[in-house]
Amino acid sequence: MIRNWSVGIEGMTCASCVTRVEKALRRAPGVASANVNLATETAAVEAAPGVTPAALLGAVETAVNDAGYQVAEQSFELAIGGMTCASCVGRVEKALRQVPGVVEANVNLATERAAVRGVRGVVDVAALTAAVEQAGYEASPVTDPAQAAASHEGPAWWPVAVAAVLSLPLLLPMLLEPFGIHLMLPPWVQWLLATPVQFWLGARFYRAGYKAVRAGSGNMDLLVALGTSAAYGLSLYEWWRAPAHGMTHLYFEAAAVVITLVLLGKWLEARAKRRTVEAIRALAALRPETARVLRDPQGAASEVTVPLGQVKVGDWVVVRAGERVPVDGVIREGASQLDESLLTGEPLPIEKAAGDKVVGGSINGAGTLRVETTAVGADTALARIIRMVEDAQAGKAPIQRAVDRVAAVFVPVVVLVAVVTLVVGWGLGIGLETALLNAVAVLVIACPCALGLATPAAIMVGTGAAARQGILIKDAEALELAHRIRVVAFDKTGTLTEGKPRLVAHLPVTGVRADTLLRWAAAVQSGSSHPLAKAVTTAAAEAGVTSAVPTAFDIAALPGRGMRARIEEVGEGGGVGGVENAGASRNGHTLQLGNARLLEELGVSEGALAHEAARLAAEGRTVSWLVETSGEGANVEAPARLLGLLAFGDTLKATARPAVDRLHALGVRCVMVTGDNAGSAKAVADALGLDEVHANVLPEHKAAVIAQLKRDGVVVAMVGDGINDAPALAAADVGIAMGSGTDVAMQTAGITLMRGDPLRVADAIDVSRRTWSKIRQNLFWAFAYNVVGIPLAAFGLLSPVIAGAAMALSSVSVVSNALLLRRWRSSATQDVSAGAAAKIGEARSASA
Missing domain, CATH: 3.40.50.1000 (HAD superfamily/HAD-like)
Structure with missing residues (x-):
């Protein structure tokens, strides 16, 4: 048992933090010693004798949280091989959650991926893969999920074809019977055709079923292996018991056809599941493999084609007409139209010129662009989009957790129902053969696959x-x-x-010039990037007063109210420049620009501007007030005086x-x-x-x-x-x-x-x-199929062949139903109706 752990700690900033965490850890039950390293943000913890890893980690996490810090976590993604149904999902999740340090583990049957979150420094990929393999499955780390989705190969078709070729002759007598043609293949021919299907093409069911039994659980493969083995074994028994040259009814066709149908169903299911990840593959395909990088762009620039992974922030890349933009960046030279439809859903190309931002993955139009790189790799918008889609698809909806609990007991219950069917049927005198075939039908028709795929496929x-x-x-x-x-x-x-307001009016009080009001407002807003601040500075530039805007000091934001700044400008009559008869000359005047709440806090009346303010507000304008507070610095308690109002309009x-x-x-x-x-x-x-x-x-x-x-x-x-x-x-x-x-x-x-x-x-x-x-439809179908199908099979109303066909189609139907969502389209891409256009015009008139 491991006794020493290196646990990541978040939130430490200084040596006192280290001391506090160490004290907390050393007092925790089960901790023999603890040493914290600020540089690596880790705590080396030694467990006391007899303390289990789970108990130790629980005590460590509690102690760290109580001290005001957090245990650092790390995320892993694994590709899981060998899963066939919802029961497999539960078993893999259980195995992963038993790894010391794992906080959460979610397995997705549709993507065949496991998303694991664990304590950093405690959980590693080797421990996770070992746990999955111990449970009877295969696991490997996924370093680039998008690339893995893009390069994922389709399912092999040849096992289905070979199984069909071998099974069709066995099925032929049953197909010809309605036409009065009585054909019976010799037993040795039936055996020769069925055996490769049972033990070669069907070996996957035996292997997966054996691993499930060894792990103390069951899955769809176990049900198929048990059902077909029973039919195959019964056929051998009847053949052995039959007279030397007599003909008897055997059930080799049931075993072979069921395996063939299940293989066909799994092949169709895999193809359908592959189509569910088309969104990620389409996004991954937006990334070009190479980029043209300009070396020495300010001098005698030369283009060098390099792999995309070698492009660095600050590099200039050349994007020619029709090419995809390889990185996020800012256009430095050139102009063009860019198609961003696959990234943003915007159906129309967007005009871009020097100074505009571009997103990697968008398609350049007719012009040639020189783009300065601002983000590469995992930091690009495209990478973040792919990551968000992957996270959403890997997640598990709350309803799926309830389904997983049902799936966990599904296989044992089905096996029990099959045994009861066999025993009760034989006891009622219907014969061993009939009772066994009914039990085989129960085993074959039960399908936990549909339960496992119903929710994740739709998501x-x-x-x-x-x-x-x-x-x-x-x-x-x-x-x-x-x-x-x-x-x-x-x-x-x-x-x-639009978030692009413009200054539509600036009304000074009596004694203040309009241009002065605008200059002061521009000075106050000079340190802000707020849209209203940009509107003021733009208006000042258009009015030609930018050069006369005084320098502002002590600029401060007033959350929810506005801005405050100090300016040093002396007017002709003293006071702030531009105010007539302002009194004695004083430097260091504080100006505040904000909303009505600011005016109320300063105890300033709207005065003669009240009527105009009410009119502008009724028209949908945003009204701001400029107030002067005489005094040094930012002394907001000095007597304040209203200087004017500014009104902004937005579309x-x-x-x-x-x-x-x-x-x-x-x-x-x-x-x-x-x-x-x-x-x-x-x-x-x-x-x-x-x-x-x-x-x-x-x-x-x-x-x-x-x-x-x-x-x-x-x-x-x-x-x-x-x-x-x-x-x-x-x-x-x-x-x-x-x-x-x-x-x-x-x-x-x-x-x-x-x-x-x-x-x-x-x-x-x-x-x-x-x-x-779609999730509700899928879950209804998955549950109804089993609730109806299993009793029908138990009462002998479904043959094993029909049961196998139904089972094969159940999961395919669930995934196919989910794929209908691919037809969904955003209404934002459709033309706006004439009525809606009229409403837009009315709305714009009311706010412009």
């Missing part, structure tokens, strides 16, 4: 279809919750609007109104949660037909609004694109981030929309509902 195809339309679903839990969404809460700026997205209409058609209530003023928020809500509005909400209070919406017990989604939306995205049942937004929002969300299109929100809900509908 794989559904998430793949969504990814092709630019909708990335983070995991199976998000997919399950999304189909139950009844309320969608939208942020306003950048989500329902509603073209698909905002159709998105709300579609959500209403899906039975979803639409809510807007914004920090904007009530008048502006109401104007947008009226234009879009929103059901509820929460205005003047601080970023830190958005999560509270989401919690309030969830009180009715409905599933609530939050849609946003900014850092300030992250808490609300996390508070919602399902967070939906716009791909045009920040990485923080995308990491917090359960669903990411690669295009900033609100219509995709409805699409995400629609595809999740369709996927869940």
Whole structure:
């Protein structure tokens, strides 16, 4: 037993952290000694005699958490070979979870992959593969899942063909009987044809069944091996008992045909399963193998073709017409149209020029581009998309866990039913042969495969279809919750609007010049990247006052309120330049630019601008106020004076109104949660037909609004694109981030929309509902098939051959039903109807 572990620790920053963790570990039960290394962020822990690994790791994790730190975790992905049904999934998961340090293990029958999460430094690939092999299966690490999916070969067809050639003569007498042709093959011919099928082509069932028995469990292979062996053995017995030259009815055809049908079913199933990973293969195919790199791009540049893996951040790459962009980057030279449809679902090419960002995998149009690399390898957008799709497909929905519990006892129950069928039938006097054939039919028709494939196959195809339309679903839990969404809460700026506001009015108070008001506002906003700040600086540039903008000091953001800065500008009459009769000359004036909440906190009245402010807000404008606080530095408690207001207008997205209409058609209530003023928020809500509005909400209070919406017990989604939306995205049942937004929002969300299109929100809900509908259909079929088929077989109403055919088709039908999801298309790619176009025009008129 291993007594020494090197456990990864997260959250340590200094020597005092090391001391605290060491003390906590040394006090933990079962720990003989502990030494923590800050540089490697690991703790070397020695177990006391007699302490099991599980007990030690549990004590270590508890001690580290209580000390305020976390045990570091690591993820592994394994390719699993030899799985045939849901029972295999349960056995592999059980074996992996018994490895010391494994926190979670999920096995997917459709992808034949295992996703394992374990304690870093404790769990390694060797231990995981050894556990899987001990359970009777094969395992190997997957270093590049996308490449593995792309290069995965299709199933071999020759075993099916050989089995069919050998089995068809055995089946021929039964096929000719209805036509009055009585044909009986000699026993030795039947034996000669059936034996290769049973023990050569059917050897896989014996091997897998033996491994299952050795591991103390059962699977589909065991059922097939038991059933066909019983039919084959009964045939040998009848042949041995028959007169020397007499003819007797044998059952070699039942054994051979059942194996042939099962092989055929597995071949069709494998082909269908391979089609479920087409989304990943299509995404992986977007990555070119090589790139043209410019050496010395500022001098006498020369092109060098190198493998994609050798391209580094900062390299300039050349992308010619019709080629795929190999890396994420920024265009430095050239202009063209780029096709990003496979990445974002955007059906139309996008104009790109110098300074624009490009995404690896997009297709260049007619121009030649020189692109400076900003991300390579696993850091590219394409790699992140592939990783999200893989994670979603590898995950396990909560409903699947219940199915796995049923599958774990399925095979033993079926074997018990077969034994009871044999014993009871023989006891009732129907004869040993008939009772045995009924038992064989029970064993053969039972199919745990359909149970194991019902959920993962639908999830794989559904998430793949969504990814092709630019909708990335983070995991199976998000997919399950999304189909139950009844309320969608939208942020306003950048989500329902274009997020590119423009300054439409700047009104000073009496005594302040308009150009001065604009210069001061530009100074305050000079240190901000907020869209409103960009609108102010753009307006200043257009007005030609940029050169006269004073230098700002002590710039500070006021969360949920605005910006503050100090400027040093003396006017003609003293005070801040441009204010008539400002009084004595004073340097170090503090200006604050923000919303009505800021005005209220400073105790400043809107005064003569109140009427104009109300009018602008009613038109859907966002109103900001500029206030001067006289005094040194950022002394906000000094008497404040209103200098003027600035009004901003933003354009509603073209698909905002159709998105709300579609959500209403899906039975979803639409809510807007914004920090904007009530008048502006109401104007947008009226234009879009929103059901509820929460205005003047601080970023830190958005999560509270989401919690309030969830009180009715409905599933609530939050849609946003900014850092300030992250808490609300996390508070919602399902967070939906716009791909045009920040990485923080995308990491917090359960669903990411690669295009900033609100219509995709409805699409995400629609595809999740369709996927869940397929899951319900598949599970109903899988359970109903077994519930109906097993009793029919037990009562002798199904022959082993018919039972075998039904079993072979059951899993194929489940996967084929799931593949129908590939037909799903986003409504955002369809033409907008004339009625919707009219509504867009009305909405834009109301907000522009």
